[in-house]
Amino acid sequence: MTKREKHVSGAPRRNFYGRIKGKSLQKSQERYMSEDLEALKPKNVTWADNPDRNLIHPREWFEDDREIWLEIGFGGGEHLVHQASSNPDKGIIGCEPYINGVAMLLGKIRSAKVNNIIVHPGDARDMMDILPKETISRAFLLYPDPWPKTRHHRRRFVTPEHLEPLAACLKSGAIFRVATDIEDYVRQTLEEVHLNGNFEWLAESASDWKQPWDDWISTRYELKALRENRTPHYLTFRKI
Numbered sequence: 001m002t003k004r005e006k007h008v009s010g011a012p013r014r015n016f017y018g019r020i021k022g023k024s025l026q027k028s029q030e031r032y033m034s035e036d037l038e039a040l041k042p043k044n045v046t047w048a049d050n051p052d053r054n055l056i057h058p059r060e061w062f063e064d065d066r067e068i069w070l071e072i073g074f075g076g077g078e079h080l081v082h083q084a085s086s087n088p089d090k091g092i093i094g095c096e097p098y099i100n101g102v103a104m105l106l107g108k109i110r111s112a113k114v115n116n117i118i119v120h121p122g123d124a125r126d127m128m129d130i131l132p133k134e135t136i137s138r139a140f141l142l143y144p145d146p147w148p149k150t151r152h153h154r155r156r157f158v159t160p161e162h163l164e165p166l167a168a169c170l171k172s173g174a175i176f177r178v179a180t181d182i183e184d185y186v187r188q189t190l191e192e193v194h195l196n197g198n199f200e201w202l203a204e205s206a207s208d209w210k211q212p213w214d215d216w217i218s219t220r221y222e223l224k225a226l227r228e229n230r231t232p233h234y235l236t237f238r239k240i
């Protein structure tokens with residue numbers, strides 16, 4: 001696919017370093033993709049392909065003026081569906097370019113029968129480009145790709161080029177949660193979030209970053225980290 005071709009999300013493809021597709025989808029997953037995805041995608045969007053952002057308020061995708069949350073890189077969707085079913089009064093936008101993950105999420109949405117999720121099967125940067133300022137009340141970044149090599153650290157999500165649009169679309173007082181098992185990612189997150197200047201870290205003692213959030217469910221990547229004896233870190237920030 002060339003850079004200008006559209007991804008399944010409808011947005012022009014951008015320089016994404018991760019995987020878009022893994023092994024072939026199961027028959028049932030292909031069915032979810034063809035039967036369910038279109039209705040769950042954000043409506044009436046002209047994806048911004050340039051700095052002239054074409055903004056759309058996400059309340060147009062939900063029935064009412066509810067609080068809206070954002071999950072960046074939902075993987076297989078376990079946390080997204082868990083939060084959606086525990087918080088039926090919230091609307092949650094999930095972004096994930098990895099199509100196999102999107103297909104897994106669609107299966108979970110069917111089983112859980114939740115109706116408060118919008119699925120952007122693409123890059124969270126596309127979403128942040130079209131969200132007006134101060135629209136999101138909570139954002140989740142759970143086990144982002146670690147990019148362990150020093151020369152790849154700029155590919156990590158927690159960099160100025162992502163934090164700036166994220167901070168812009170979060171409301172004042174909004175919560176931004178980051179979970180990671182990579183100590184150097186913790187370091188980079190604390191440094192970059194501090195440098196961004198729009199957030200305060202809410203930890204008062206070690207238990208605040210060692211203990212999972214009360215409403216937490218382990219994701220696939222967390223379970224893998226635990227199996228491989230890496231320690232999860234749970235960082236909570238508030239937009240000032």
Ligand SMILES: C[S@@+](CC[C@H](N)C(=O)[O-])C[C@H]1O[C@@H](n2cnc3c(N)ncnc32)[C@H](O)[C@@H]1O
Pocket residue numbers: 018019072073074075076095096097098101122123124125141142143144145146157219220221222
């Ligand atoms: C290590 S996986 C973690 C998945 C899931 N959050 C979990 O904990 O199991 C990181 C995910 O982030 C997704 N990702 C990476 N960059 C992204 C971006 N710019 N927008 C949305 N998702 C992204 C990847 O496709 C991948 O599925």
